[in-house]
Structure formats: structure tokens, C-alpha cells
Amino acid sequence: MTISIPRIRYWSYLEEYSAHRDDYLRAVDSVFSSGRLILGQQVATFEDRFAAYCGVPCAVGVNSCTDALFLALKALDIGPGDEVITVANTAVPTVAAIRATGAKPAFVDVEEDTFLMDVTQLDRAVTRRTRCILPVHLFGQMVDMLPLREYANRYSLSVVEDCAQACGATYNGCRAGSLGDAGAFSFYPTKVLGTFGDGGAVTTSRPELALRLKRLRMYGMENAYYAEEEGYNTRLDEVQAAILNVKLPGLDPSVERRRRIAEIYDDGLAGIDGLSLPAVREGRSHQRYLYTIRTARRDELQRYLAGEGIETKVNYPDPIHLMRGYRFLGYAPGSLPVTERLAATILSLPMYPELPNEQAAEVVAAVRRFYA
Ligand SMILES: Cc1ncc(COP(=O)(O)O)c(C=O)c1O
Numbered sequence: 001m002t003i004s005i006p007r008i009r010y011w012s013y014l015e016e017y018s019a020h021r022d023d024y025l026r027a028v029d030s031v032f033s034s035g036r037l038i039l040g041q042q043v044a045t046f047e048d049r050f051a052a053y054c055g056v057p058c059a060v061g062v063n064s065c066t067d068a069l070f071l072a073l074k075a076l077d078i079g080p081g082d083e084v085i086t087v088a089n090t091a092v093p094t095v096a097a098i099r100a101t102g103a104k105p106a107f108v109d110v111e112e113d114t115f116l117m118d119v120t121q122l123d124r125a126v127t128r129r130t131r132c133i134l135p136v137h138l139f140g141q142m143v144d145m146l147p148l149r150e151y152a153n154r155y156s157l158s159v160v161e162d163c164a165q166a167c168g169a170t171y172n173g174c175r176a177g178s179l180g181d182a183g184a185f186s187f188y189p190t191k192v193l194g195t196f197g198d199g200g201a202v203t204t205s206r207p208e209l210a211l212r213l214k215r216l217r218m219y220g221m222e223n224a225y226y227a228e229e230e231g232y233n234t235r236l237d238e239v240q241a242a243i244l245n246v247k248l249p250g251l252d253p254s255v256e257r258r259r260r261i262a263e264i265y266d267d268g269l270a271g272i273d274g275l276s277l278p279a280v281r282e283g284r285s286h287q288r289y290l291y292t293i294r295t296a297r298r299d300e301l302q303r304y305l306a307g308e309g310i311e312t313k314v315n316y317p318d319p320i321h322l323m324r325g326y327r328f329l330g331y332a333p334g335s336l337p338v339t340e341r342l343a344a345t346i347l348s349l350p351m352y353p354e355l356p357n358e359q360a361a362e363v364v365a366a367v368r369r370f371y372a
Helices: 014-032 041-054 065-075 092-100 119-125 145-154 207-216 238-269 298-307 324-329 337-345 357-371
Strands: 058-062 083-087 104-108 130-133 158-162 182-186 200-204 221-223 291-295 346-349
Touching: 014 041, 014 238, 041 058, 041 200, 041 238, 058 065, 058 207, 065 092, 065 158, 065 182, 065 200, 065 207, 083 092, 092 104, 104 119, 119 145, 130 145, 145 158, 200 207, 207 221, 238 291, 238 357, 291 298, 291 337, 298 346, 298 357, 337 346
Parallel strands: 083 104, 083 130, 130 158, 158 182
Antiparallel strands: 058 200, 182 200, 291 346
16 A cells, blocks of 8 residues: 655654754754763753753653653653543543543543633533542643632632643743643653653642652652652653754744744634634733644545645544543533534644745645635
8 A cells, every 4th residue: 555645744744853953963963972871961951951941940851741640640640530620622631640540530631623621611611539630731822820820719729731842832921830830741742842752741830849850750760769759750861852952952943933834824714704813912922832723624635635635634533531431431522512622623734843834824825725
């Protein structure tokens, strides 16, 4: 079977790799030659720099965002019998991480135009067992954190931010990962700060939590061969950390490129009847991880664009509360109406920093032809 590559790809790292290949290979070689392959200087350096970037005192490197969420919840002593409020309009790992602790996710609906947790609905999900709110800063924009924090403080709930898609995004000038008890990040290749494999980090302003996270990521040990508590093996790899150290200074310029592409989409697609563009709220900077439009003719439009050689994706076609794997949670169809409507109408357009302006303009032209 031959796989046909679309003319305009949804995402690609190859252009970026060929531009910086020598830097990456030098970084990998420096690890291989260092004599220290696990939790060495590269991880320590990245943790310091990433914490500074996020505006927090501590960052702890782990092997994925799924594990970052899981460890953050564990470090906050969340487990069986507890409930964590989150959204079903997210990637499966958000919910998988909650379940891995033994806690139960409780879903609230989302805002239709930003796709983000509707914090006015927290009251509907809170119970005696609620211990934590887990907002997901989806597609590159942060959730409305001020009312969320006020709500959490009122009921003494912890807050763990899922920052997988919003590294560097801000809310009233504060970066993602700096407004909760902990923030969980993904460095999966497609992310705004992506490496060449798996990687993740937890940020926190609470040093005692950072110490516990360091223990939990390394078999529960502070010193060799002695477990202070039950722990896990989920460390950020030295090689991935070395690559992240090369990439971090390029994060903001790469987001500027994403914003330029989003402008081309915003300007070119405005005013089309039946097509809605993603909303950005006042006081928030959007990282443009994804550019997601809404249309009742989603499947038809996606097929049309594929025919024009333009790759698109649906993030996400199935809301988690209705997936077979999570039916046991007991949510019926219709229980999260906005989430369910979005799953049927959203479409993400090509978006990555190296996407040429001309290709973004071609996407605009093709969408306009579809609606002409
Ligand atoms: C919102 C969200 N949370 C968590 C994750 C999990 O990230 P990782 O693949 O690093 O475990 C992802 C990754 O797709 C994500 O998009």
C-alpha cells in the first residue's frame, strides 16, 4: 500500500529538523559523550530554564504529560474515593491520568466559541467528594482562571492545569502552569514545544510539592535504593532534555509564526456564512497550537479539502464521556450538549510554524471555493 502525502500537510517537523539538524545532533552527542545518561545536567538545566519561562520556582521533568498529570494528582494525595472536575472535550490522556490515581472524573461542559471549560458550570459538578479542578488549556488558549481559582479557594479544592496544548499561553500576563497548584506539560513532537520523542514536566510554585514529585518520578526515592513512599519510573530523558534545551529559545519566535498563520486564516475566512472562527478572549494570549473552525458541513468540507490535497483533522471526533472505555462513568448522550455538538462540527486546519504563508492562503482560497 502506498501512503499518499497531502500537498499541504496539517503538521510536519521535517522542515524544522533540516534547519536545525546540526544543533540537535550536537546536543544528542553531548549527552552520549557526557558519561551520565539519566537525570543529569541536561534535565537539571531544562528544569531551571523551563520554570523560569513559565514564571514559577520549580519544574520537574517527567516522561509525558499523562504522567505529569498523574504525578501531580498523586502528589496532592488524590486517589480512590475522590472526584476531579474536568472536561470531556479534551485528549483521552487527561481523563486516563485521573483514572490512574483511582479518582473519578466529573465533567462540566465547555464554551462553544473557545472550546474551553465553562467555569460557570462548576457548581453542577461539585460534590462532597470533589478534591480538585483540572482545567484543560485546549488548542493554545487558557481557561478563565480567575473565577476558577476563586471557586477552588472557596471549596478548598486543588487546581492542576493541563497545559499540554498551551505551553507559554498567558492569562492576564501569567503563563500557563503558574496559576494552579501544579501545571502539566507535554513535549510530544506535535506540541508547541515538542521534542523528538516523549517528554513532559510538572510546574509548581510549591517547593514541597516539587520535592515530592521528584521522589514519585524515581521509585519514591530521595536517596539511592531507599523508597520513602511508593513511586514510579517516569523521568524526562537526558537526550530529550538536551533537545528541549536547544528548542526552548525558539519557542516564542515559533509561536509568532503560528500567530501570523492564524491571522491569515482569521482575515481570509471572516464573514463566511455558516463558518465560525475560534474566539480569543480579552486578556489571554493564544499560542495557536491548533486553529479550529466550526461548521455544520464539517465532513463535507473535510472531504473537499482532502480532494484539494489539504490535510485537516478533527480534535476530537468523540467526546470522552461517550467513549466505550468510559461508559462506566454513567454519562448519557445529551448530558454535555456543547461538547457533543462541537465533536460533530469542528475541524482543525493545517498549523505549524514552517507552514508557508502561501499555503495558508491556499487553504483559505479552498475553503472559500467550497462555500462559493
Ligand atoms: C490536552 C492534553 N492532555 C494531555 C496529553 C498527554 O500528553 P502526552 O502525550 O505527553 O502524555 C495530551 C496529548 O495529546 C493533550 O493534548
